[in-house]
Amino acid sequence: MHIADGVLSTSVAAGTSAVTAATLAYSVKGMTEEEMPKTSLMAGVFFAVSLISIPVGPSTIHPLFAGLLGVILGRRAPLAIFVGLLLQAVLFQHGGLTTLGANTLMLAVPALLSYRVYHALTGRPVFFRGALVGGLSVAITVFLLVILLILTDMAFTEGTFSVINILILSHLPLMAIEAVVTGSALQLIYKARPEILGEIRDKKEAVAKGSRT
Amino acid sequence: MGGNHSQHGSLLGGRSGYLVRRRPLEPRSKLVTGIIFVFGVISIGEPLLLVAAFSFAVIFAVQGGFTVGQLFKKLSLIVPFLALMGIPLLLGSGLPPTPERVGLASLILLKALTAMTFTLYVFFNQPVEEMLEAMDHLKVPPAVTAVIYLAYRYGFLFIQEMQTTIKALQARLFKAQLSRQSLPVYGEVAGGLFIKSLNRSETVYRAMAARGFDGKIPVGKPRPITNPDLAMAAGPVIFLAALLILEQVVL
Numbered sequence: 001m002h003i004a005d006g007v008l009s010t011s012v013a014a015g016t017s018a019v020t021a022a023t024l025a026y027s028v029k030g031m032t033e034e035e036m037p038k039t040s041l042m043a044g045v046f047f048a049v050s051l052i053s054i055p056v057g058p059s060t061i062h063p064l065f066a067g068l069l070g071v072i073l074g075r076r077a078p079l080a081i082f083v084g085l086l087l088q089a090v091l092f093q094h095g096g097l098t099t100l101g102a103n104t105l106m107l108a109v110p111a112l113l114s115y116r117v118y119h120a121l122t123g124r125p126v127f128f129r130g131a132l133v134g135g136l137s138v139a140i141t142v143f144l145l146v147i148l149l150i151l152t153d154m155a156f157t158e159g160t161f162s163v164i165n166i167l168i169l170s171h172l173p174l175m176a177i178e179a180v181v182t183g184s185a186l187q188l189i190y191k192a193r194p195e196i197l198g199e200i201r202d203k204k205e206a207v208a209k210g211s212r213t
Numbered sequence: 214m215g216g217n218h219s220q221h222g223s224l225l226g227g228r229s230g231y232l233v234r235r236r237p238l239e240p241r242s243k244l245v246t247g248i249i250f251v252f253g254v255i256s257i258g259e260p261l262l263l264v265a266a267f268s269f270a271v272i273f274a275v276q277g278g279f280t281v282g283q284l285f286k287k288l289s290l291i292v293p294f295l296a297l298m299g300i301p302l303l304l305g306s307g308l309p310p311t312p313e314r315v316g317l318a319s320l321i322l323l324k325a326l327t328a329m330t331f332t333l334y335v336f337f338n339q340p341v342e343e344m345l346e347a348m349d350h351l352k353v354p355p356a357v358t359a360v361i362y363l364a365y366r367y368g369f370l371f372i373q374e375m376q377t378t379i380k381a382l383q384a385r386l387f388k389a390q391l392s393r394q395s396l397p398v399y400g401e402v403a404g405g406l407f408i409k410s411l412n413r414s415e416t417v418y419r420a421m422a423a424r425g426f427d428g429k430i431p432v433g434k435p436r437p438i439t440n441p442d443l444a445m446a447a448g449p450v451i452f453l454a455a456l457l458i459l460e461q462v463v464l
Contacts, residue, residue: 004294005332006324010256028356033428034418036356040363041371041414042407047364048371049403065403072407079357083364090336093290096325097251097332155317159305166301177396184400185407192408 002088002103003145005096009152016148017101020082023108027078039076042069046084050094063174063181067137070111071118071130071186072196078108106144110137118186119198126190126197127183134182138175142168237277237338239438240347242446247335251328253453260316262456263323269452270330278338287333288326295325331449341365346432355429362430363417371406378402 008016031039046069050062070077082104089095095103114133121129146164149156156163189196237243254266274284299318303310310318336344345358379402387398418426 002294004291004298004321004325005251005328006255006321006326007298008255010252013252013255024357028354031356031428033422033426036359036428037363037414037417037421038411040360041367041410041417043360043364044366044368045371045406045410047368048375049406063399063403068403068407072411079360080364083357083361086361087365087368090332093287093329093333094294096291096328097248098255098328153317155302155305155314159301159307161301162305163298163301166297170297180393180396181400181403184397185404188401188404189408193411196408196411 002085002095003099003106003148005098007152008099008102008148012148012151013098013102016105017098020078020101020104020108023078023105024082027075027082027108031076031079035076039073039080040083042073042076043080043083043087046080047087050084050088063134063178064107064138064141065178065182066107066111066141067114067118067133067178068130068182068185070114070137071133072189073111074115075112077111077115078104081107081111102148106141106148107137109144110140113137113140127187129183130186131179131183135175135179137182138171138178142171238445239436239442240339240343241351241435242438242442243335243339244344244347244351246446246449247331250331250449250453253450253457254327254331255324257324257456257460258320259460260319260323262460263320263327266453266456267323267327267330269449270327270334273449274330274334274337277334279333284330284333288329291325291329295322345430346435349430349432350435358432359428359430367410367413367417371410374409375402375406378405 046065049065066077066081069080073080082100085095085100085103085107089097089100089103114137117136118129118133121132145167149164149167159165186197238246250270254263254270257263257266271281271284275281298321302318302321303314306314341362345362348361349355349358382398382402388395
């Protein structure tokens with residue numbers, strides 16, 4: 001979901017830009033040289049995977065991957081999301097400069113929460129945790145989008161086929177899609193490179209447990 | 214990052230700044246003017262003034278190197294996003310749409326087109342290295358500019374890799390559709406791309422560290438801001454200020 005320039009009021013655009021600047025300061029703080037290529041390349045992938053389009057009815061949608069990025073990058077995720085969205089806005093005209101703050105915030109908040117939720121549920125199956133954070137991240141993104149639109153103009157809420165009702169309805173299939181896609185992606189990463197997810201100890205323990213039985 | 218910019222590509226596929234007949238605007242001035250202009254435009258609330266701002270942005274973009282065709286082709290990419298907001302906004306309370314709803318939808322459309330036109334002007338004909346140098350000289354944290362630079366360099370490689378993977382899947386009769394079978398495949402394509410990029414990031418880091426990378430991409434000295442640069446950069450800001458004053462005082 002990308003909000004185009006002009007949709008948000010000046011106060012909302014300026015406010016979200018300021019909050020995003022603070023989030024980026026948190027994300028950049030203490031960043032080591034070694035983390036820079038990792039964050040950059042993750043931003044590059046985030047930028048590239050937005051071109052995956054899944055047919056839904058007459059249209060197509062693409063997964064947001066905020067949850068996936070959050071689980072992999074933790075506190076560095078807002079920076080990668082900001083850079084990915086900046087490139088999408090400049091190169092593909094998805095989003096805009098005045099809404100870059102809002103678009104970043106809508107994905108950075110679920111990404112940071114996804115990291116917490118995923119690691120809080122250690123011991124549960126990876127697919128389950130991945131699907132949970134995938135679905136949850138879409139729900140949080142839509143929730144934040146609705147709040148920003150309400151703060152901009154109540155006209156977005158009026159009528160049966162209001163902008164907000166349409167947005168919520170159109171994102172319901174994305175929640176399910178994102179859950180399955182994120183769950184499958186994290187399961188593959190866990191099998192191939194568990195240390196990326198900070199799970200090397202868990203996997204070694206599981207292997208040791210398996211060999212004992 | 215500094216040095217021979219003309220060897221590198223420019224953002225938005227424009228011609229290299231050195232090949233353009235007219236001397237391009239100094240990148241720092243261009244970036245600051247662009248940000249002021251787009252934020253200013255979204256605070257205008259009169260459709261007529263927005264039409265004036267849009268016309269101004271189109272003229273500025275065309276004199277900056279865009280052809281009208283190129284510009285409108287780029288602008289057409291934002292139509293689906295605007296339709297998602299605009300159509301329910303117009304028809305949300307039934308037919309016919311009320312004048313207030315038509316007014317709000319037109320404002321959104323005009324603001325979006327004007328802001329995007331000026332954004333395109335800012336990044337068109339602009340080598341990415343010069344834009345990042347400008348950001349660095351405007352005191353953007355080095356970590357942010359380094360991440361943008363590397364993400365830009367590798368983003369297109371990942372797009373190519375993803376397209377190759379999708380072609381390989383299609384060659385194996387994979388059908389892109391919303392189904393229980395295909396969704397995990399999409400997940401594994403994305404997961405595989407993330408793993409590849411992490412593997413590559415480790416190689417990139419080792420190569421950068423071997424070349425003395427200390428957390429900051431080296432940048433050249435900024436090009437001096439000349440009087441013609443200042444005059445060119447002040448134009449849009451003065452025009453915008455005039456529109457805002459007109460809105461407050463006259464309309």
